[in-house]
Amino acid sequence: MLTTIVRTLISYVFIIVGIRLMGKRQIGDMQPGELVITLLISEIAATPLEDTSQPVIIGATAIFSLVALELGMSLISMKSFFFRKILSGKSAVIIKGGKIDQTQMKKLRMTILDLVELLRAQNVYDISTVDYAVLETNGSLNVLLKTSEQPATVGDLKLSPEKKSLPLPVICDGKIIGESVEALGITSQRIQKLLKKNKAEEKDVFLLSLDSLGNYTLIKKGKEL
Numbered sequence: 001m002l003t004t005i006v007r008t009l010i011s012y013v014f015i016i017v018g019i020r021l022m023g024k025r026q027i028g029d030m031q032p033g034e035l036v037i038t039l040l041i042s043e044i045a046a047t048p049l050e051d052t053s054q055p056v057i058i059g060a061t062a063i064f065s066l067v068a069l070e071l072g073m074s075l076i077s078m079k080s081f082f083f084r085k086i087l088s089g090k091s092a093v094i095i096k097g098g099k100i101d102q103t104q105m106k107k108l109r110m111t112i113l114d115l116v117e118l119l120r121a122q123n124v125y126d127i128s129t130v131d132y133a134v135l136e137t138n139g140s141l142n143v144l145l146k147t148s149e150q151p152a153t154v155g156d157l158k159l160s161p162e163k164k165s166l167p168l169p170v171i172c173d174g175k176i177i178g179e180s181v182e183a184l185g186i187t188s189q190r191i192q193k194l195l196k197k198n199k200a201e202e203k204d205v206f207l208l209s210l211d212s213l214g215n216y217t218l219i220k221k222g223k224e225l
Helices: 002-022 032-050 056-079 081-088 102-107 112-121 178-184 188-197
Strands: 092-096 130-135 141-145 168-172 205-210 216-220
Touching: 002 032, 002 056, 032 056, 056 081, 092 102, 112 130, 112 141, 168 178, 188 205
Parallel strands: none
Antiparallel strands: 092 130, 130 141, 168 205, 205 216
8 A cells, every 4th residue: 555655656746747847738728749748648657556566667767758759849849840830730710801711621620610619718709700710739719800899909099097017926825925026026125014014914914915016905814805
């Protein structure tokens, strides 16, 4: 029992390291090669757990060999458009100028119901409002609405909105988030000043978010927003 637990933990660590080396893509965002490598890693990792006679190091070696292969192919793809096209394919224009390219859809073995489903995922429920639709190599659909259907922007309305900045969590559950502090370029003295202003201590803070303009939100533990 203990041996199985230890082997599982070791395999888990190797898989996590391997996936981290490959990057942060979600399953739905993976290119075909990346998905194949991920599936192979999961299969290889399961072998030493099912057969305890197999050394864990063999599985680890295979995993890192696949990761190295994926990283190598990624580097080649960055340098060679031809290789990238062979490995991942190319994007396809499904709707052009408001007209559906039925020939392209047949090549992709894609039905109109598939297209409608992908459009709904982009919050587009009327296909007649679409000017362009491009099917990317990872299977996602990018949509450009017709000019008359596009929402008005601040520039279109010629407004001068208040400048905004992205708030970052500076304190979470009583602990300072160093990455956020560094990204905002603030000092610990400024954080302590904010805490003092709100009559709070670091350990009592559930969340303190702050942006580069000085706007902040502070929630104490056991309190509502």
